[in-house]
Amino acid sequence: MSGLANFLRRIGAMAVDGVWRLGFATRFLGLVLLYSGQSLRRLPLTIREIYFSGVLSLLIILVSGLFVGLVLGLQGYDILQRFGSSDALGTMVALSLLRELGPVVAALLFASRAGSAVTAEIGLMKTTEQLKAMDMMAVNPIARVVAPRFWGGVISMPLLAAMFSAMGIFGGWLIGVVFIGVDDGAFWSQMQAAVDVRYDVMNGVIKSFVFGVAVSLIAVFEGYDCTPTAEGVSRAITRTVVSSALAILALDFVLTSFMFRGQ
Amino acid sequence: MAIESPELPPLVSLRGVRFAYGEREVLRGIDLSVHRGQVVAIMGGSGCGKTTLLRLIGGQLKATGGTVEVAGHDLAALGNADLYALRRRMGMLFQFGALFTDMSVFDNVAFPLREHTDLPAGMVRDLVLMKLQAVGLRGAAALMPSELSGGMARRVALARAVALDPMLILYDEPFAGLDPISLGIIGQLIRRLNDALGASSVMVTHDVHESLGIVDYVYFVSEGRIVARGTPDEIRASTDPFVHQFVNAEADGPVPFHYPAPAIAEQLGGGVG
Ligand SMILES: Nc1ncnc2c1ncn2[C@@H]1O[C@H](COP(=O)(O)OP(=O)(O)O)[C@@H](O)[C@H]1O
Numbered sequence A: 001m002s003g004l005a006n007f008l009r010r011i012g013a014m015a016v017d018g019v020w021r022l023g024f025a026t027r028f029l030g031l032v033l034l035y036s037g038q039s040l041r042r043l044p045l046t047i048r049e050i051y052f053s054g055v056l057s058l059l060i061i062l063v064s065g066l067f068v069g070l071v072l073g074l075q076g077y078d079i080l081q082r083f084g085s086s087d088a089l090g091t092m093v094a095l096s097l098l099r100e101l102g103p104v105v106a107a108l109l110f111a112s113r114a115g116s117a118v119t120a121e122i123g124l125m126k127t128t129e130q131l132k133a134m135d136m137m138a139v140n141p142i143a144r145v146v147a148p149r150f151w152g153g154v155i156s157m158p159l160l161a162a163m164f165s166a167m168g169i170f171g172g173w174l175i176g177v178v179f180i181g182v183d184d185g186a187f188w189s190q191m192q193a194a195v196d197v198r199y200d201v202m203n204g205v206i207k208s209f210v211f212g213v214a215v216s217l218i219a220v221f222e223g224y225d226c227t228p229t230a231e232g233v234s235r236a237i238t239r240t241v242v243s244s245a246l247a248i249l250a251l252d253f254v255l256t257s258f259m260f261r262g263q
Numbered sequence B: 001m002a003i004e005s006p007e008l009p010p011l012v013s014l015r016g017v018r019f020a021y022g023e024r025e026v027l028r029g030i031d032l033s034v035h036r037g038q039v040v041a042i043m044g045g046s047g048c049g050k051t052t053l054l055r056l057i058g059g060q061l062k063a064t065g066g067t068v069e070v071a072g073h074d075l076a077a078l079g080n081a082d083l084y085a086l087r088r089r090m091g092m093l094f095q096f097g098a099l100f101t102d103m104s105v106f107d108n109v110a111f112p113l114r115e116h117t118d119l120p121a122g123m124v125r126d127l128v129l130m131k132l133q134a135v136g137l138r139g140a141a142a143l144m145p146s147e148l149s150g151g152m153a154r155r156v157a158l159a160r161a162v163a164l165d166p167m168l169i170l171y172d173e174p175f176a177g178l179d180p181i182s183l184g185i186i187g188q189l190i191r192r193l194n195d196a197l198g199a200s201s202v203m204v205t206h207d208v209h210e211s212l213g214i215v216d217y218v219y220f221v222s223e224g225r226i227v228a229r230g231t232p233d234e235i236r237a238s239t240d241p242f243v244h245q246f247v248n249a250e251a252d253g254p255v256p257f258h259y260p261a262p263a264i265a266e267q268l269g270g271g272v273g
């Protein structure tokens, strides 16, 4: 009996804690936006973070994109040829990547590569009192440290997702056209005819932008909010990766249900 | 030593300052003042609230009671922008240096100059090299913080703290964890920089002997209150039991060796009886 009560109490406490953190994170987002003006005026800081987030994730994004494309090529061909429509392979690969796999998988990879690095960096700066020192020097750490990293992530994410999709389409072409022998002209022309810029490409870009905001906010918030100890930083990094993955997948469902209803 | 000018109001003055972390009251009514040109030490055991006191003076924490005044401003009444304006005229040395680990020694010292002035790069460079020269580390300008020893990191942090020629310098345990030579160097630097800049300094420490040699005035804090005060000579001659215990590093005295506990006979022997 008391076991059950304890169990329920723990669930309740977790729910309350989750709502608290969501509230804090939202307030934090407000602060970041408030101080963004200051840091956008010092553009080099943000460009530096785009460079770090981008370069950190570029290799893993390109390699994963290629493999996902190769798999899509194989699976797509296997399924489509049953219906005698293997010419539609290009369409299938492109739409899967642009609408779903590009934004989602790129965001998951970005969270575990760049997001965790940002959390670790900010958490360590907090642990070693660098943030307090900055504040004592009359430099706002949210404007100087947090906002550039946030915007660096937000701007990098759509670019990385686009590169992931491009690499994936190349992988699908490699398997389908070069190795299996699907007609090259059909592959591209069907894709060109079926992919709509606004409906498919734009919606994919919107998705990756939303994921970029979510992942970047989670990463900077967890770092800034961490318990300033070695253990606290490591827990914050874990939370960044786990919460980002959940946020990406949940947001993807919500966005998809609004965006794609069959034209 | 100090150029004390009684007609000027003190640069820092705390009156009846209280502070609590949540329920836990750390400071219970602190009165102290720092006059212009002075180096003042605040001494007390670990965990007695020394760092908290410094952060109250720096305005990073708000007193839960009493007033903190710096350069005539009541910190409680200052908005964010005014507080930042005041902090540009303060420098703080953190306990472990708190150097920015992603920047070289040079960039660390240049940081306040680049953030708060529009000086051309050449002038920033000259100023940084001068500050580094003052702490004897001009040759280390290109090193990263991870390549410095504890004593060197402390000196770089000191150069950074005085980069903007502050009127008030705060030191959080500048001697902690240093070898005797570095300790002497830091002590001399604190005094020299204070006098050269015409600044005032507040130094929080539990290192009695090093501090008594360089400071103008000492406050002893215990249990959240000032329990003793005086010039170094007065402190050395003091018959106050607390000061005596602290200066002579005796294990037991007014500050008990034992954390409050039930009598040992009750706890040992598994409660037989
Ligand atoms: N952020 C905090 N939250 C709660 N308690 C704190 C916090 N910082 C310090 N304390 C407690 O307040 C007391 C005074 O801390 P501090 O000013 O750091 O002492 P000192 O610098 O003299 O060693 C300590 O007992 C410490 O445990």
Ligand SMILES: [Mg+2]
Pocket: B050, B051, B052, B095, B172, B173
């Ligand atoms: Mg301390």
